[in-house]
Amino acid sequence: MSVIAEFTVDADDFALHHALTTAPDMIVEIERVVATMEDRIMPYFWVSGGDQSVFETAFNEDSSVTNVQKVDEIDEAVLYRAEWTENIETIVYAYIKIGATILQATGRDEYWELQMRFDNREEVSQFQTYCTEHEISFELSQIYHQEEPMASAQYGLTSKQRQTLVTALEAGYYDIPQATTMTELASNVGISQSAFSKRLHHGHKNLITNALTVSHPDDES
Structure with missing residues (x-):
């Protein structure tokens, strides 16, 4: 039975640490993650909550992303698409190696809140072990089975x-x-x-x- 796990991870262990800490009032939500044929991972980010100009400058300077593009803007929230350039271990491992699904990812200031679906509890344990071995800050908030269709x-x-x-x-x-x-x-x-x-x-x-x-x-x- 599939399992949903919610946890937090430090921004410097995940992505966009420079952008988030430069503009700490901003809220970044990953709308979806696309794995390309070349095994590149292309996330889409909704950004809201503060000075967009400050964040956009920091976003373009952030070493964890490249090819930043503004896609849409609705009610003072901006949708960006970018390509991760660094080996974002948690995402690469979960998305490609384990096959977990990222349901939600919200970043602000120093940390990210992630919600992911795994096929079973064994895969959650594998993910935790991987984070520990690679010294990735990982705090499990809760784990549960999905009781109703999405x-x-x-x-x-x-x-x-x-x-x-x-x-x-x-x-x-x-x-x-x-x-x-x-x-x-x-x-x-x-x-x-x-x-x-x-x-x-x-x-x-x-x-x-x-x-x-x-x-x-x-x-x-």
Whole structure:
């Protein structure tokens, strides 16, 4: 049975240490990770929460990435694509050697919070052993079995988008009158208002596209 593990790792043992520490107010979320035919790993980063110009300068100077490209910008959050140049051991080992899936990765200041899915507990142990042997700072927060299908499989939602929508619903954001504000929700979740708004925006779009339309609205047919 697959296992989900959540843990933290120091930024200098993972990626973007220079960029994160130069702009400590910024929040970086890895949207997805793509392994290319050449075994290069191409992450996409959503960046929000502070001075984008300061972060972008530090991002371009960070030795762990190259070929930085700005892809999109929504509600003061910017999507970048880059290529990792250094051997980011945790990602390389988990993504290529073990075959684990990175579900979430959020970086801020000195550390990253990661959520990964492994095929079984033995693979989690192998991953922990690998981190220990390579002196990678690793703190396991929790480990559990997935008890329900991922929302993304049903409605195209990421786990963060689903969590954001459910949190807003349970807090009364959709009530009339509203029982809470987006600013309050973002504060409770621990992210910026713009990042929370971005998740709602993408969540609504994916939910409507997959639940209420027969074909994608952008399709010519």
